[in-house]
Amino acid sequence: MTGTQHDIPAGVVERLPVYLGALIQLRHEGRTTVSSARLGELTGVNPAQIRRDLTHFGSFGKRGVGYDIALLVDSIQRILGADHVHRLALVGAGNLGSAIAGYDGLRQHGFYVTAVFDNDPQKVGKRIGDVIVRHVDELPQVVADQNIRIAVLAVPPEAAQAAADLVCSAGVRIILNYTPALVHVPEGVTLHNTDPVLELLHTLYYLSRADGSERV
Numbered sequence: 001m002t003g004t005q006h007d008i009p010a011g012v013v014e015r016l017p018v019y020l021g022a023l024i025q026l027r028h029e030g031r032t033t034v035s036s037a038r039l040g041e042l043t044g045v046n047p048a049q050i051r052r053d054l055t056h057f058g059s060f061g062k063r064g065v066g067y068d069i070a071l072l073v074d075s076i077q078r079i080l081g082a083d084h085v086h087r088l089a090l091v092g093a094g095n096l097g098s099a100i101a102g103y104d105g106l107r108q109h110g111f112y113v114t115a116v117f118d119n120d121p122q123k124v125g126k127r128i129g130d131v132i133v134r135h136v137d138e139l140p141q142v143v144a145d146q147n148i149r150i151a152v153l154a155v156p157p158e159a160a161q162a163a164a165d166l167v168c169s170a171g172v173r174i175i176l177n178y179t180p181a182l183v184h185v186p187e188g189v190t191l192h193n194t195d196p197v198l199e200l201l202h203t204l205y206y207l208s209r210a211d212g213s214e215r216v
Contacts, residue, residue, distance in 0.1 A: 012053045018043045019050065020076045024108065027069050035066040077110070086111050087146050089172065091163045092154030093118040093126070093133045096178060100154055101128045111150070115142045136166065143170040150174040157181035164191075 022042040026034055036047035043050070054060045057079055060067055088106070090097055090113045100106075101113045116128050117136045124135045134142060142148070151167040153160055153175060160181035167175060168189050177183055180195045 008056050012056055015043075015045060015049075015053055016076050016080055018045065019053075020073065020080070020109075023069050023073045023076070027073060032069055033066040034069055039067070084110060086150055087114040087148045088112065089114075089139065089143055089146075089148045089151040089167065090116045090154060091118075091136065091139070091151060091167065092178075093120070093123040093128055094154065097152075097154035098128050100152055100178070101131065113152075114146055115139075115148065117142075136163075139166055140170040143167070143172060148172065150176070152176045152178060153183075154178045 019039065022039060023034070025042070036050045039045075039050055040047040054067075054072075057075065060072055060075065088111055090101055093116050097116065097118075101116060106113065113129070113131060116131045116133045117139050118124055118133050119136045123133050126133050143151075149172060151172040151174070153163050153167075155163050157179045158181070160177060160179040161183045164175060164177070164183040164185055168185055173188065174190045175183075175185060175192070177191060177193045178195065180197060182193075183191065185191045
């Protein structure tokens with residue numbers, strides 16, 4: 001590597017998962033090499049930017065040949081820490097939680113939902129995928145036993161803060177919040193908000209501009 005975790009620009013780190021997703025797709029299609037131009041088409045990132053991003057981590061690609069897809073997938077997974085298994089605790093066993101637990105894309109990148117929790121007696125004891133739903137009262141012990149450091153919140157908005165407090169107190173260090181609620185976490189815990197409505201509102205701005213329908 002030519003850089004360290006501390007001197008890699010945040011924008012570069014944010015783009016690496018985008019590159020990884022495209023590379024895995026190409027690998028599934030049977031491709032073995034890819035040019036920065038093709039990778040740019042798939043990701044929407046300027047090819048020159050892709051080449052600059054990858055130089056932070058080493059020398060990849062050959063002029064006239066392109067990037068070795070298998071090598072680049074392995075390298076980016078290692079850089080991101082996705083080259084080994086990460087256990088996830090899922091809080092919320094409703095429709096959204098069930099969809100998250102069954103999402104193959106998580107396992108594709110080494111993320112496995114190994115514990116699911118809910119406080120609804122009708123959900124506790126039922127199976128979601130390969131996991132039996134447990135009562136939230138069991139969360140601290142299960143998180144400790146499985147050494148879980150990542151939690152996903154898929155609860156009603158009014159329950160989001162209590163769920164965040166619970167997983168933080170249990171030792172979780174990364175939270176993916178799939179609710180529209182704004183939750184607060186203590187120092188040392190990383191929070192990512194992934195509400196799809198907010199993403200749609202963000203993209204709607206650009207759609208409105210493209211349609212010439214901006215409103216004051």
